[in-house]
Amino acid sequence: MQRINPKLLLLDKPLPWDVFDNSGALLLCKGYKLARESQREVLMARGLYVEEGLISTQKAPVESRTFDPFRLWDSIITELEALLRNMRVEADFCGQIQSLAKLIHELSQRSPDTALAAIILTGQKQYPIIHSIHVAVMCDLVAQRLGWQPDRRLSLVCAALTMNLAMLDLQQKLCTQRIAPSVAQRQEIDRHPQLALDLLKDVKVEDPAWLQAVAEHHERQGGGGYPFGITSPCEEALMIQTADIFTAKVSPRAARKPVSPQEAARSLYLESGGGERNPFVAVLIKEIGIYPPGTFVSLANGETALVTRRGESANAPQVISLVNPQGMSYATPLARNTERKNFEITAVIPRDQIKVQISVEKIWRAN
Numbered sequence: 153m154q155r156i157n158p159k160l161l162l163l164d165k166p167l168p169w170d171v172f173d174n175s176g177a178l179l180l181c182k183g184y185k186l187a188r189e190s191q192r193e194v195l196m197a198r199g200l201y202v203e204e205g206l207i208s209t210q211k212a213p214v215e216s217r218t219f220d221p222f223r224l225w226d227s228i229i230t231e232l233e234a235l236l237r238n239m240r241v242e243a244d245f246c247g248q249i250q251s252l253a254k255l256i257h258e259l260s261q262r263s264p265d266t267a268l269a270a271i272i273l274t275g276q277k278q279y280p281i282i283h284s285i286h287v288a289v290m291c292d293l294v295a296q297r298l299g300w301q302p303d304r305r306l307s308l309v310c311a312a313l314t315m316n317l318a319m320l321d322l323q324q325k326l327c328t329q330r331i332a333p334s335v336a337q338r339q340e341i342d343r344h345p346q347l348a349l350d351l352l353k354d355v356k357v358e359d360p361a362w363l364q365a366v367a368e369h370h371e372r373q374g375g376g377g378y379p380f381g382i383t384s385p386c387e388e389a390l391m392i393q394t395a396d397i398f399t400a401k402v403s404p405r406a407a408r409k410p411v412s413p414q415e416a417a418r419s420l421y422l423e424s425g426g427g428e429r430n431p432f433v434a435v436l437i438k439e440i441g442i443y444p445p446g447t448f449v450s451l452a453n454g455e456t457a458l459v460t461r462r463g464e465s466a467n468a469p470q471v472i473s474l475v476n477p478q479g480m481s482y483a484t485p486l487a488r489n490t491e492r493k494n495f496e497i498t499a500v501i502p503r504d505q506i507k508v509q510i511s512v513e514k515i516w517r518a519n
Contacts, residue, residue, distance in 0.1 A: 193230075231248075312395070
């Protein structure tokens with residue numbers, strides 16, 4: 153196989169050759185037309201190969217790029233929104249979602265701390281799309297910890313990315329709405345798993361695990377969920393539900409402030425009867441740690457710091473101090489060793505109490 157420059161993939165022009173990824177899997181068939189720049193970005197992250205000898209290497213030099221989780225994250229957001237909103241007219245919708253799911257795998261394997269920080273520090277912009285990606289990342293991290301096989305993880309992540317495709321506009325409205333859902337909105341919420349299932353079948357998604365997880369992601373162990381009221385949802389659906397609840401709790405809403413990761417984890421644990429009704433709660437808590445990346449904390453010396461990476465010890469993550477004991481912001485954040493007594497974490501600070509402007513990209517590139 154021969155790697156090619158992604159610039160050879162022209163928009164709205166039929167491909168002159170089949171294109172494969174770095175594992176040899178077929179990405180695009182000859183004759184396929186790329187519709188968006190974000191498609192090219194996503195393909196670039198997967199690696200682009202054609203059969204050797206089909207193009208001149210002198211004419212088509214390889215474009216070398218280092219792994220960039222931020223560029224990858226933005227590309228996944230852009231591409232997922234385009235796919236979900238235009239699913240009926242997208243060529244090979246199933247294959248394109250699977251391609252995004254494989255990028256989620258890469259992101260969660262190569263930059264898990266960056267991905268966790270993005271979940272905790274998210275805003276309301278493009279919330280329906282970003283929330284689905286957050287759930288997908290969290291599910292993939294938990295599934296990796298459990299040792300799930302790649303094919304099973306692929307179905308799981310595809311389901312997480314598409315679980316709310318039938319209520320994107322309503323979900324955005326609810327995010328900024330300060331009152332409880334109306335009767336009509338509640339009805340739309342209750343039927344969205346069934347509608348999503350029907351839509352996926354309409355566009356030829358045939359993976360039974362993917363479809364079942366989407367259909368059952370609001371069902372509860374022992375009953376009481378919707379839309380079918382079943383008592384034993386599949387494991388994929390239960391894991392999606394767990395990640396869905398956790399990531400929603402740590403995200404801001406117009407009607408409420410985000411809760412800390414610790415509060416969200418504690419609430420999940422209690423709601424699951426100490427983990428008896430949902431074994432994935434304990435695994436999720438173990439995966440994110442006591443102080444997951446993106447958490448603001450107070451240090452023993454009075455500084456305000458931000459957790460950037462999980463440490464070898466759950467009680468001693470990597471942090472950078474943003475504010476000195478007198479309440480003044482540092483011009484440049486300072487790395488602190490939380491294993492040292494004067495830099496131990498003493499408390500978690502609610503996100504809404506932080507007045508310092510931070511650049512997630514700048515901080516995690518430097519750490």
